[in-house]
Amino acid sequence: MNENLFKEICGNYATGVTVITSFNNNINYGFTANSFTSVSISPFLILFCLNKKANSNKALNIGNHFVVNILSSSQSNICNQFANNNLSPSERFSEVKTSSTKNDIKIISDSVGWLECKVKNIVEGGDHFVYIGEVEMGNLSENQNPLIYHNSKIKKII
Numbered sequence: 258m259n260e261n262l263f264k265e266i267c268g269n270y271a272t273g274v275t276v277i278t279s280f281n282n283n284i285n286y287g288f289t290a291n292s293f294t295s296v297s298i299s300p301f302l303i304l305f306c307l308n309k310k311a312n313s314n315k316a317l318n319i320g321n322h323f324v325v326n327i328l329s330s331s332q333s334n335i336c337n338q339f340a341n342n343n344l345s346p347s348e349r350f351s352e353v354k355t356s357s358t359k360n361d362i363k364i365i366s367d368s369v370g371w372l373e374c375k376v377k378n379i380v381e382g383g384d385h386f387v388y389i390g391e392v393e394m395g396n397l398s399e400n401q402n403p404l405i406y407h408n409s410k411i412k413k414i415i
């Protein structure tokens with residue numbers, strides 16, 4: 258198996274797009290992630306994978322809170338902004354409408370839905386960490402379609 262074939266096969270698995278937001282030392286962090294998935298109903302657990310070199314690891318220690326924001330079909334600009342390594346953590350939030358949870362974690366407005374979670378386990382997975390989060394709060398908007406990621410391209414459900 259070579260790297261390109263691995264990426265191509267995995268890229269054929271269509272996913273939604275999330276932005277994972279977190280907070281540490283007075284800094285709001287956020288990054289685009291398509292590795293989000295639900296794990297367990299009892300208790301409510303989810304996971305996502307994050308590159309070991311990413312800035313957001315600083316705000317994701319055991320017990321820290323984070324929010325999974327599920328992006329809507331009108332939020333491709335937010336997807337790009339939160340994946341842009343040239344932007345500082347605060348620049349990523351510029352012109353993005355947000356509110357905050359009681360734990361001071363940013364919720365991105367007009368998303369399909371969001372879940373607030375607490376980091377429960379961190380598992381090593383090669384060059385990524387797998388974060389398992391316990392869900393504490395959440396909300397869903399009505400009549401919003403999700404953004405789709407497929408073969409390295411942003412797509413919409415028609």
Ligand SMILES: Cc1cc2nc3c(=O)[nH]c(=O)nc-3n(C[C@H](O)[C@H](O)[C@H](O)COP(=O)(O)O)c2cc1C
Pocket residue numbers: 274287288289290291292293305306307308310311312313314336337339340341342406
């Ligand atoms: C659609 C899309 C999905 C992504 N999914 C992930 C992911 O699941 N895990 C990851 O580590 N990076 C992912 N990335 C890349 C990160 O968003 C990007 O490297 C980001 O700059 C990391 O931010 P940070 O270093 O500030 O934490 C994705 C990028 C895009 C465009």
